Amino acid sequence: MKKSLKPYDILKRVGFNFMIIFVLLYLLFPFYWAVNSSLKTESQLFMTPATAVPRDPATLEFSPTLQNYSVVLRDGQFLRGLANSTIVATASTSLALIAGSFAAFALGKLRFRGRRPALYLILAMTMFPQVTVLTGLYAVITVLGLSAIVSMIFSYLLFTLPFTTWVLTSFFKGLPNELMESAQVDGATPFQTFRRILLPLTAPALVTTGLLAFIAAWNEYLFALTFTAIEPGSRTVPVAIAFFTGAVAHQEPFGEIMAAASLVTIPLVVLVLIFQRRIVAGLTSGAIKG
């Protein structure tokens, strides 16, 4: 049914490409604009009309500046935020992966009474509104006298743990039962089978799930904002950026904020692009296959 190109087909192709360009522009423009603004000086930021690349106000020549970046990097708060975020997100993700892979193995491969209720409990937990327990968690933290960093690590398990458990359960379920049976015939206990045979097989799933949990923890704002309210030194990146006031107290230093925004986004974007396929697979298996 191939026909020669008719004007209508050409029009269709042009229209299609136009749509692709439009979608790309929509997805990438805000990020591009942040990077563009981060390379401008204060006076360049307020030039009218706004320029698509940093230009000299007088000569209109291309003249980017890294001044905003050096201000951000010299600002102790931002670097400390990066360190805090790294500690909190790494610790919370690791705990979620350890506890989650244990639970997932039990839920996915072992037969025991109460398996179904346990599965539903985990599923329900993935939909749990974190904001509901905000006041209660704060009470627990005060009673236990936990520092802000430790409280964030534990409270983030509220969303990282059900997520890792749920995704890994479906992964364990997908592994062939023969693996376990043959190991059992060879005299391995179920736990040995888990540690020596199944866990190495889940390594790719652990990486993907871990990455997604890490991003979720890195992103978290509500708990971080609340728990660091009286402990500003423990602020994570989102809180630091929300509170960013710059070196000098004047109106909001958007050049510097955009520099900070670009600095935290670029590594994440690179990471996401490297693990692109796995992330897409992980997201969809977490959501669709359940």
Next chain:
Amino acid sequence: MAVKNDGASSKKSFLPRKPNFSIPARREEKLALKLLLPTLLIIGIIAFYPLAHVFYTSFTDRIFAGREETNFIGFDNYRRLLSVHIATLDPVIDETTGEIVVDPETGEVVYERPIDILPREPIRFREVNQFTLFGTRYVVGATDRNFVLAFSNTFIFTVVSVFLELVLGLAIALIVNSKFRFRGPMRAAMLVPWAVITVVSARMWEWMLAPGRAGMFNAFFDWLGVVERPIAFLAISTFQLPAMIAVDVWKTTPFMALLLLAGLQTMPEDIFEAAEIDGASKVRQFFTITLPLLKPAIAVALVFRTLDALRVFDIFQVMLGQSQYSLASYNYFQLVANRNMGLASAIGVLIFFLIFIFAISYIRMLGVQRE
């Protein structure tokens, strides 16, 4: 769950297995419980205990981080949050002429002041909104005006943003699903908004929406010549909610598109080939084949997004501060700024039930079979 059972006979009825496997089975059961223990313990400490605490606190007047004595006040917090009163407003009658007073400038009928109509006991009702229905003017009053507004903001935000995300996400998924040269880079680009921290994306948009011509949108509208003077998008209440929706749609449409794309890619191609041979148009194929087959993927994506949108916090808190609230940001405000822990807990409980109802009804309505 962990009840020890010595009678081996009763155990067999639960686990239909060959008898000679019964000892490993019992060991397996023990192992499963041991492996689940850390997770159940953690969930107990960080979810169930706090949840019980929140339910309890919602019936008290507890003050956050204070030494004041806490009293049990029953449903007072809920009464304060949920009391809504609708009253009719009568037109003002001029006492001398006996005619309805009309505003000389706008030419509109002047009505009574809501403050005179709305009840003041036991707590004062404040005006939330006014509307006209069948020629009668009504006023909506509430004892906690901000909560009612936060509720309606969250509701409108959820409905509109999830709808737009579904439509846009479906369009993008269909585009990416067709074969073209830059498909790889396109899929990579889709992950960029998703990877940006929500707070960071809020600040990026805050800057693009900045008042004055330095703001990208104002510069753009100025260049188009559609506005006379720059608009302070985040300060004018008409633009606040649309701005929140715009940020959320940008940030999460790619996620929606990825979920739908995965659904599209599982579709067998021969159905479409058969439809092609039968002479079905592309539009017809979309509505009779693609959409019905995509229903499960759409359902799951909708559930995820709706539950997420209902607890929206970051963008409201960062971009609007205390000028407009979502349910979650109002909860935070009552807890941290107002130190009203009892009231904040009551808001938390209401959010919990709202999400609970949504989750259940969604799963029922769309027939999502999980597991």
